[in-house]
Amino acid sequence: MRTRPATFTEIVKSLAANYQIIKAKPSLNLFLLRYMKKFRVINVGGNLVLHSHLPPLNSKAYTRFIDEHLLRKTDGPSHAQIGLTNACPQNCQYCYNKNRRGVTMDTAAIIRLIQDLKRMGVLWLGFTGGEPLLNKDIVKIAESAGDDVALKLFTTGFSLTSELASNLKKAGLMYVSVSLDHWQEQRHDEARRYPGAFRLALKAIDILKERGDIHVGVSAVLSRDMIRNGQVEEFLEFLISMGIHEAWLSETKPSIDAYWDDELVITENDRMNLGRLQDKYNKEGKITINYLGHFEGREHFGCNAGHKMVYVDAFGEVSPCVFTPMTFGNIAEKSIELLFSEMKRHFPSEEGCFINKNYKLFRKYIKDHSIICRQDSFALMREVEFGPLATFFQLYYS
16 A cells, blocks of 8 residues: 655645644644644555545645635535435445435436535535445546545445546545444344445455555444443454554444434443543554544534534435434425525534434434424424533634
8 A cells, every 4th residue: 555654744844835724723723733643644645644534634625624614714514425325235233324215316416516515615525325336427426526625435345346446536536434343244244234245345445455545444333332342442453454544433323213222322431432542542553543423522523413514315305414314405495505504503513422412302203214304303403402512613613
C-alpha cells in the first residue's frame, strides 16, 4: 500500500495553505489542535488523512470546511449520506434501512441532489444503501461530486472488482469502509444472514489494499455484549493483522424494534470505555480507530443529526441521520434546502447520540413497521428534550 505516516513538513505545509483558519476564535483553534493530536496523520496516495469522517487535510474539501463552516458559519450541513439503492443481498439483524420503502431515485435525481447539497455546504459525502455498488451508475454519480468533496463508500464488498475500484478512484473516491463485524467467519455471516459475507468482505479489502491509493477501513457494528465482554480488543488485533488503515466503529443502534431494549443499548460508561480504547490504540499508531461515539461525545463534536448531518435515503426521504427511521419530507415534493431548514429548526445539536437517547419515542410513533411520516416526525420532535451542546458547538456558537 502506498501509505506512510505523514511527515511533519507535510502537515505544516497543509495547515499553512489554510492560514485563514487563524481568523477563527483562538479557543476553537485550540480545540481542533487538541482533537487532531488524538490521531496519527497518514499519507494515503498523497492525501493527508486524520480519519475518514473528515476530509484530508490537504484537500479542497478541508479548505471548504474552514471557509464555509468555521469562518462563514453556513447554516447548511457539512456532512451528508445518500442511499444509492435500497437493494442488498444481505439481511443484517440490525439494519437501519430495513423498513424504508418507496420509489427509488434515478441517477439524474441523485446528481441534482449532490449539487444542491454542495451549495448548502456539504463537503463530506457518504454513499450507502442497501449495497451502493448495486447502483450501476455509481461511477457517474461519484464523478458528479467534483474534487472539493470527500467521498466515502460504505459497502459489504458485494460485486467489487479491481476494475470498479480503479474507476471509482478516478471518479474521486477517497475512503472506503467495508462492513465487517466479527473476526470469526461464522459469527459475521450469522449477523449478516448471508453465507459467505465474511469472505466477500475480505476479498474486497484485498482488492482495495492492492491499489494503495484508497483509504481502506472496516465499518464494524459492535454489540453491547461484545463491548462488555472485552472482545473489542481481540477484534481490533485481528483488523491490525489485516493491514487496513482504519476501524470505523459504532455500536448497534436502536433504529428498529428488535433493538428497542435498554439491555441492548450502550450506557455512557460503555461509550467512555470505547473512547479510552480508541485513544490507546491511536497512540500506539498501528491502526486508526474512529469510534462514532468518540466523535459525537460531549467532549468533542456532539450529535450532528439534523444539524450538520443529513441523510437522504434511496427513495428521496430526508432524515437527520442514517440511524433515525423518520422522514421530514421527500425531495421529489420539496427542495432539499427547504426540507433541511425545516428539520434543522428541531435539531439544535447536543452532547450525545439522538437515537440512543430517544428511541422510546420512536416506539410510540412508528406504525405498520415503516418509518415515521413527516407529520408524526414533527410531533415526535415536540416531545424531545435536548441536553447541552458538546464542547465544539459551545465554542462555535459562543
